[in-house]
Amino acid sequence: MTNSTIEQLYRHSSIRRYKPDPLSLEQIKTIIAAAQRSSTSSNLQLYSAVVVTDAEKRNRLSILCGDQDHIRQAPVFIAWCADLSRLERVCDDRGYEIESSYVENLLVSAVDAAVAMQNAAIAAESIGLGMCYIGGIR
Template sequence: MNEVHQLLRAHRSIRKFTDETLSDRMVSDIVKSGLCAATSSNLQATTVIRVKDPDKRVRIAEVAGGQRSIETAGAFLVWCADLHRTRRACEAAGGTMTSGMTEQFVIATIDVALAAQNAVVAAESMGLGICYIGAIRNDPQTVSDLLELPRDVYPVFGLCLGVPDQDPEVKPRLPIEVVLKDDVYSFDDEPQQIAEYDETMRAYYRSRTGGTKASCWTEEMAGLVDGERRPHMRQFLAERGFEMR
């Protein structure tokens, strides 16, 4: 296994950082490497807002349920799906953008995720730690207002970056046999494989929490999808110009 594979497999989310601020140059280099990821039809729908203003970081941390690392990380970035730039380009070329298509939403969201993950690999290769902050979608309107995002732009997720001040274990993943299949989707052998993974996860949580957390993947999933989750997203996106037609 080469060093890049080793780097990728060593990933874990970092939620505690030293107080070292990352330089503009460092963040710019990381984002530049991120943007070298593939982009659909050269769309480049990614816009990244680095949030430096401490008050804004406090507000965003509140939105995200009080995640302190948003305030303390060496850098905090909001990754946005941006079709506003596309609209301006289309109009500059004398066209009219047909907006609100579901496909556009899919393409723009994927574009952002590919670029962000590339940036994450770039950051981790420099010894930095990262944590994605999906919880900015708890109140994406407040985040959009703080960052003055125009229509046709939405904040997909946040990203904390910085020098790690903790060294957590790598979280075990589902067995590869469950995830990678040949030619057809089948799940005949899955119950046994997932039962084994559930045991692995129970042991992982016991070890990580000193025995206070007793959960497993199957139970986590029930907690995650039994009930509505961020039900405001549909209307929020529609108001931003992503009507999902």
């Protein structure tokens, strides 16, 4: 059984050579919007996406990630971060305490970030862009 979505998923491969053409703001917004529509635990969206277009910052990130040249080459680098700060800020502002454990929230936020990142990858590939997950960023 197949359809256009399944075919796109089957065509996925990590791309490590990029054209130097900048992405349009519309392309970046489309990718981020697709990520924001991913499933999240309790709709908390415990992640952040940091879009990096500046060449010098991408160069520094490349060095921090094991000197991976394709990070330098890519016109955009999006760092997907497990991020509890929004939840903590909202709870503080409203006088609530976070009831689940830090480990639980860290695991949930890592999963939320990964699911959002996958939606972003599918969106990017569906508009003709290549991508590669970078696991060596800490």
